[in-house]
Amino acid sequence: MARRMSPIADEAGRSGPERSWPVWGHARAAAAFREAIGAGRISHAYLLSGPTGVGKRALARAFAQAVLCQTDDRMDAGVPCGVCSACRRIAHGAHPDVEAYDLELQARLAERGGKNTGITIDTVRQLRAATALRPMEGSRRFIILDDAETMQSPAQEALLKTLEEPPPLVTLILLATDAEALLPTIRSRLQIHELGPVDERTIVAGLNRMGVAPERTQMLARLAQGRPGWAIRAANDPALEQERLATIEQAVEWIAASRYDRLVTAIRTGDAFGKRRDAVFADLETALGVWRDLLLHRLGLDDRVAFPTHADRIIALATPWTTAEIVRGIGSVQACLADLEANVRPKLATEAMVLQWPNSATAG
Ligand SMILES: [Zn+2]
Structure with missing residues (x-):
């Protein structure tokens, strides 16, 4: 029988498990899945954790493809x-044996509008019912639950029942930004893969394969900060790139501001937390990125910075500060993020953060 290269191998012809899977990066997880399939030891339940856009859904889908693929003479099963x-x-998203649940679908199916901030017990019940079905075409069914970190305890407990009595021929794949948000009893029943940021070269290569103009790939890969999903969306929607640049600009302005203006922004940010939780986290992550860049520039590691687009301004910002002050700035944002995760009052957390920032040159 003729052996051939997998058609999805990357164009440079490099081989290896990570290059043969239709995902950008995540070689270790892909290799583990490949091995499990080869050995016929596919688990009943997995958890893929990692930031939004890092490629959790793509990896889950690739796993399902690898199992349900109908091509018999593949070089590697x-x-x-x-x-x-x-x-x-x-x-x-049109295969009868691969079903995905997430907040977006939940909102669409909900009879009444309202808050859609967490996967509900109703959605978990639907998912349970789906796991009872036999595969329609393939050897196995895959049920993907995205946004799993948003499940409150009752929903998690309902899910636990499914995990305790795993139905045959079904694999459940939970996707979560934060594995710690799940009950330990749930985590202990899952095979967990943590997906870290994808390196910039891999994202550039992926964008090149998509046919993105070469002058855009480097910038998009930089701004993506390890998240191919973001890079792909931004490649198709230039507004995202502009938005991202504006967000970085705002973070630089915040740090460059006077003590008074910093506090005003801190209060405004804290006030917004209730309604725009994700956006506030994103803004703070960006501020953290700027502080880290300050340190990287100070250490002469200019090629490692997150925001090379703003390098000149960031370098100028750091001029009056000692390295210790910059490190304190980094710590203050990390503490604020941890406080918000721990449900400290948002305004207290953001105010405490900016009060630790060293005076900027414009503070007078
Ligand atoms: Zn196939």
Whole structure:
């Protein structure tokens, strides 16, 4: 039988498990899945954790493709062909044996509008019912639950029942930004893969394969900060790139401001937390990135900075500060993020943060 290269191998012809899977990066997790498929030891439940846009959903889908792929003469049974009907339908979310639940779907199915801030017990019940079905076409069913970190305890306890009596021929894949948000009893029943940021070279290569203009790839890969999902969305929507640049600009302005103006922004940010939780976290992560860049520039590691687009301003900002003051700035933002996670009153957390920042040159 003719052996051939997997059609989804990367264009440079490099081989290896991570390059054969239709995902950007995450070689270790992909290799583990490939091995499990090869050995016929697919678990009943997995958890993929990592930041939004890092590639959790893509990896879950690739896993399902690898198992349900209909091409028989694959070089490696653990690698999907990417072109058969099953692979294509999974990629488009149209395969009957691969179902995905998330907040967006939940909102669409809800009879009444209202808060949609967490996966509900109703959604978990639907998911449970789905796990009872036999595979329609393939050898196995895959049920993907995204936004799993948003489940409150009752929803998690309902899910636990499914995990305690795993239905045969079903694999449940939970996707979460934060594994710690899940009950230990749930975590202990999951095979956990933590997905870290994808390196910039891999993102550049992916954008090149997508046909993105070469003058944009470097900037998009930089701004993506290890999240291919963001890079892909931004490649298709230039407004995202502008928004990101504006957010960085705001963070630099915040740090460059006088004590008074910093406090005003801190209070405004704290006030916004209730309604725009994710946006506030994103703004603070950006501020943390600026502080880290201050330190990297100070240490001469200019090629490692997150925001090379703002390097001149960031370097100027740091001029009056000692390294110890910069380190204190980094610590203050990390503490604020931890406080917000721990439900400290938002305004207290953001105010305490800016009060630790060293005076800027404009503070007078
Ligand atoms: Zn296939």
